[in-house]
Amino acid sequence: MDIRTYWEDKIIGWEDGRYEFKTSRFQPLEWIANRSSASLRYRLASASELLVPEVNGLRVVELGCGSGLLAANIINAGAASYRGVDIAEAAIARARDRAAAIGIADKVQFDRADLATLKELDADVVFSLGLLDWLSDPELNHLYRIGKDAHWLHAISERRDSPSQYLHRLYVFLAYGYRTERYTPRYFAVNEICEIANRYNPRPVRVIRNRQLSFGALLTTLNADRRCQ
Ligand SMILES: C[S@@+](CC[C@H](N)C(=O)[O-])C[C@H]1O[C@@H](n2cnc3c(N)ncnc32)[C@H](O)[C@@H]1O
Incomplete structure (x- = not known):
């Protein structure tokens, strides 16, 4: 299973x-998944709301950035820099096109790279949406190691006994899980992430759950005052 090829084919x-x-051509399974994606749009808006007040003057790095949908918000909030990294060239090309179209191309940087190849990041804030679910434990450790003591915000899917999660598991299996050699999204307990994060970065962690995030959760050190729970 070649992970880069998987995302090159899928991300757009x-x-x-x-x-x-x-709306692309009608595919029943994708239609169902897209209809239930309000939680992902809510996740994007929530991440923006959490980051924007905090990034003035800071160097921000987004991992698994896709086409960099939050880059403009981060730059307009006064960030010193925004760097987006994604394994898929298709995502990076679209990110660069979007940045050019909205006039922020000279203020942002987009790099195609596998997270696993990145060295320590020059960042004050590191964030990702929809990336951690796809990482192995060694990759998760690497992500936190290269982030050093930067503030971070990462979205996860929390492991839960909920109808929406069972539906998601079924969709994943039927849509691609049966042919991707177990390369499917993971569901975490918050403490599993906190335990890894705290090996490299002792900052307190805040957990944001919300019905509109469905079984998603946002974990962040921004405005956090107690340890993960
Ligand atoms: C579910 S998508 C989320 C995209 C975007 N962050 C969003 O929320 O709209 C996951 C993204 O992570 C990227 N990705 C997956 N594995 C990666 C890796 N090992 N290194 C860098 N990027 C990766 C994919 O190419 C894809 O763009």
């Missing part, structure tokens, strides 16, 4: 469907 259609940029 995924974004178009989940964020309602375009």
Whole structure:
């Protein structure tokens, strides 16, 4: 299973469907998934609300950035820099096109790279949406190691006994899980992430859950005053 090829083939259609940029040809399973993607749009808006007040003057890095949908918000909030990294060239090309179209190309940087190849980041804030679910334990450790003591915000899918999660598991299996050699999204307990994070970065962690995030949760050190729970 080649992870880069997987994302090169998937990311543009995924974004178009989940964020309602375009309706592609009718595919019943994707139609169901896209219809239930309000939680992902809410996740994007929530991450923006959490980051924007905090990034003035700071160097921000987004991992698994897709087409960099939050880059403009981060720059307009006064960040010193925004760097987006994604394994898929298709995502990076779209990110650069979007940045050029909205006039922020000279203020942002987009790099195609596998997270696993990155060295320590020059960042004050590191964030990701929809990336951790796809990482192995060694990759998760690497992500936190290279982030050093930067503030971070990462979205996860929390392991839960909920109808929406069972439906998600079924969709994943039927749509691609049966042929991707177990390369499917993971569901975490918050403490599993906190335990890894705290090996490299002792900052307190705040957990944001909300019905509109469904079984998603946002974990962040921003405005956090107690340890993960
Ligand atoms: C579910 S998508 C989320 C995209 C975007 N962050 C969003 O929320 O709209 C996951 C993204 O992570 C990227 N990705 C997956 N594995 C990666 C890796 N090992 N290194 C860098 N990027 C990766 C994919 O190419 C894809 O763009």
